[in-house]
Amino acid sequence: MNVIEASALGRRYGSTWALRDCTVAIPAGHVAALVGPNGAGKTTLLNLAAGLAAPSAGDVTVLGGRPAGSPMALDGIAFVAQDTPMYKNLSARDMLHLTRNLNRRFDQQYAESRLGELGIPLKRKAGKLSGGQQAQLALTLALARRPRLLVLDEPMAMLDPVARHDFMASVMMAMAADGVSVVLSSHVLAELERVADYLILMSRGRVQLAGEVDDLLASHRVLTGPAAEADRYAERLSVVHARRGEAQAHLLVRATADEPVPPGWEAHPVGLEELALAYLREPAAAALPGPDRARRRALPSETGRQTEVSK
Structure with a gap:
C-alpha cells in the first residue's frame, strides 16, 4: 500500500507553479524523508496530501487510494506543521479537550499519560511552554488521533539538538508501537540520516529522486x-x-x-x-x-x- 501517491500533481498560485508534474509513490511502513531547498514544493506536496489545499493539476491519493481531503482520508492522517500552531492562551489540557471535540477519534488517556511522562503540566498555557515542549504537545495531539499516516512538515526547524533528538525518538517509538507510517520534511540532513529509510528529493517543484535509502546508497x-x-x-x-x-x-x-x-x-x-x-x-x-x-x-x-x- 502507498500512503501517498501522486500523478502529474501540480499546484499553482497565480502564474507561479509551486509544484508541477509531480509523480511519486511513497509506500507504507517507512520513515520517508522529503528533502529539498526552500521553494522546492515540499510543503505544497504535504498540504495537498493532507487535504489542506486542492491541486491545480493531476491528482493525489493517500492510504491506499483514498482521495486526499476526503473524510476517509482525514480520519487516517495527522499533520504537524513547522510552527506547531496552537492557541497560546489555552492550557495543554484545553488543547486536548479542543482536539478531542474536533476529531471523531481521540485517545484522551494516551494523550494525558504521554504528557505526564514528558513532564508537561496540563495546567500550563501552551504559550508558556518551551519550544521543545510545544513540539511534543503538537506531536501528542497528532498521535492521540491514532493515525495511520503521520505527516511532519519541518517540525524540528526551531528546536535545539536535544529537543530534536527527543522529538524524533518519540516519532520512532510511535512507529514501532502502532505501525504508523511517517513522511517527514526537514532540512536537518544529519537527523534524517539517522532515522529515514526512504528518501524523496525535490527541487524546483519536481521530484528528482525517490527510493529506499539502502537501495539508493548501494547504487x-x-x-x-x-x-x-x-x-x-x-x-x-x-x-x-x-x-x-x-x-x-x-x-x-x-x-x-x-x-x-x-x-x-x-x-x-x-x-x-x-x-x-x-x-x-x-x-x-x-x-x-x-x-x-x-x-x-x-x-x-x-x-x-x-x-x-x-x-
Whole structure:
C-alpha cells in the first residue's frame, strides 16, 4: 500500500507553479524523508496530501487510494506543521479537550499519560511552554488521533539538538508501537540520516529522486583519483556531481559495488547527506540519460566549495 501517491500533481498560485508534474509513490511502513531547498514544493506536496489545499493539476491519493481531503482520508492522517500552531492562551489540557471535540477519534488517556511522562503540566498555557515542549504537545495531539499516516512538515526547524533528538525518538517509538507510517520534511540532513529509510528529493517543484535509502546508497559511490583523468572517465561514467581540485577529483557516480574501479582510482561508499546534497546541487542529474548526464555533470571544475541546503 502507498500512503501517498501522486500523478502529474501540480499546484499553482497565480502564474507561479509551486509544484508541477509531480509523480511519486511513497509506500507504507517507512520513515520517508522529503528533502529539498526552500521553494522546492515540499510543503505544497504535504498540504495537498493532507487535504489542506486542492491541486491545480493531476491528482493525489493517500492510504491506499483514498482521495486526499476526503473524510476517509482525514480520519487516517495527522499533520504537524513547522510552527506547531496552537492557541497560546489555552492550557495543554484545553488543547486536548479542543482536539478531542474536533476529531471523531481521540485517545484522551494516551494523550494525558504521554504528557505526564514528558513532564508537561496540563495546567500550563501552551504559550508558556518551551519550544521543545510545544513540539511534543503538537506531536501528542497528532498521535492521540491514532493515525495511520503521520505527516511532519519541518517540525524540528526551531528546536535545539536535544529537543530534536527527543522529538524524533518519540516519532520512532510511535512507529514501532502502532505501525504508523511517517513522511517527514526537514532540512536537518544529519537527523534524517539517522532515522529515514526512504528518501524523496525535490527541487524546483519536481521530484528528482525517490527510493529506499539502502537501495539508493548501494547504487551510488564516490570515486577519488587524479584530476587530470576526470574528464576521460566522466565520459564513461554516470556522474551525478564532480568536485575537482588541482591534483585530485571526487566524482559521485551511479554505480554498484561490483562495477570495476578505473585504474589509479579508489571507490568509497556514499552517505545519505552526501547523496542528497549532490542531487540538490545538480537537479538535472536525475532526468538525464547516462552519457549525456556524464558529460554535463563532470566537465565543470570545482575547488572544494561546500554547499548546504538552504533554510
